[in-house]
Amino acid sequence: MADDKLRLTQRLEKMAREQGFAAFGVAPAVLAPVTAQRLQDWLADGQHGDMIWMESRADERASPQSLWPDVRSVIMLGMSYTPARDPFALEDVSDHGRISVYAQGKDYHDVVKRALKHTARWLVENAGCQVKVFVDTAPVMEKPLAEAAGLGWQGKHTNLVSRDHGSWLFLGAIYTTLELESSVGGKDRCGSCSACQDICPTNAFPEPYRLDAGACISYLTIESKGPIPRQYRNAIGNHIYGCDDCLAVCPWNKFAETAAAHKAFLPRAELAAPALADLLAMDDTGFRKIFSGSPIKRSGRNRMVRNSLIAAGNSGDRSLVSSVTALLDDEDSVVRGSAVWALSQLDSVCFDREKGSRLPRETDADVRLEWQSV
Incomplete structure (x- = not known):
């Protein structure tokens, strides 16, 4: 038997x-x-x-x-x-967004x-x-x-x-319902390594083996539906969907072979290095077209534009000011509020001008708070 x-x-x-x-x-x-x-x-x-x-x-x-x-x-x-490309390749390319490796295929x-x-x-x-x-x-x-x-x-x-x-x-x-012979269980081999803890931009690990999801960039950019908390915005950098930082620095990755990766997860060109300007210009139809067949489609256009606005605010790229300003009129209040913050980071003169005309007629409390917080 x-x-x-x-x-x-x-x-x-x-x-x-x-x-x-x-x-x-x-x-x-x-x-x-x-x-x-x-x-x-x-x-x-x-x-x-x-x-x-x-x-x-x-x-x-x-x-x-x-x-x-x-x-x-x-x-x-x-x-x-297993990615063929370095997950940190776009870390300093501020006018492009970083999408987690798992979501590029x-x-x-x-x-x-x-x-x-x-x-x-x-x-x-x-x-x-x-x-x-x-x-x-x-x-x-x-x-x-x-x-x-x-x-x-x-x-x-x-x-x-x-x-x-x-x-x-x-x-x-x-x-x-079968009773099969169990395999030998895994053994923890992390040792004294703390690379994944040290790399986290938002300090989402209160201790080893424990994640504070509310501070995790993956949670903030994928699961969270509201405004991204101000204390994490700068640390997010140009992450627009998920974060691979803690995974990518794991020393055990050196044994992972790209040949073992399923071909379905090969990155699509438009998801491997998306330009922020293109993402900021998306409407719902454009979002569905770009992210069809991707896990990102579940998050919806508004969340992706919100994330892209945070990345734009962190970019220092003044060429994005017009794209950001256009989103101050967005129907979604979270997008509008994120656009306010991004504009405040990119162009203080434009921000003050827009604030004078928009704050008095803004009805959403969170968006008003964004105008008043700068």
Whole structure:
């Protein structure tokens, strides 16, 4: 029986790799109690920002069997998106925005889920079991499960680190009613390294292995819907969607091979180095055209323009003043407020002139505050 399970697992891994997965392992359907406690402590400290859904289904996150009582094993899979280009290449190119590596190609939700379904279907057909597949959209703690399955370990930046793929893995899970032999779990190999903590522009790590989401550039530019807090705006620099800084400095990345990356995640030219002037000029139609098929499409035009305005304000590029000024009339109040701040950073004379005519007729309290804060 044990030999049969081993052979099934080996065949399953072969199938998974044919679907483009670079990492494979099996975890028991029970997480260590310390994982649930860490989640509860993180939520209690309010370090999840406005991600209220993290609270509402915390019990299901903490235990796979709370989400699905019939699950007996969790098959964890990783798909590589190791970048061929230095993620810091645009750091000093102030008139262009920086989009996180993972979002420069096709939407990973679609790519990974499609491969998961093919792999899970093979398992059902060959083992007669039940399965459920998950990619970052359900209350599943992928990173602790991936560590338990031996894909790597949860690093000090709270993301998974792999000996073979560095910090560049998309994770997917297959819950199954089969009782499979579990893989040897991952071992923390961060040691005394603090590179990911030291590089963070907004100091979003109060301590190793703990992230304050409300201070994280990825959260601020992707999840947060309102005005970006003033204390983080300058530190954001030209990040307009996500941030790779803590991932990109991980020393284990030196073992990651770009050849292992799934071809679907190759960067699209228009997303690898977008000009701020083009982004600031986008309407909804233009946004949908540029970001079709990208995970960025979920954020919507207003959030992307907001982020681009923060980058414009940090650019020192006065050629962007006319583009910024045009957005002072935007229908969206968060965009208008961000344009006020960007203009204040780029041209004080123009700012004072516009303030005199616009502040008296501005009805939104947050936008008025932006005018009055300078």
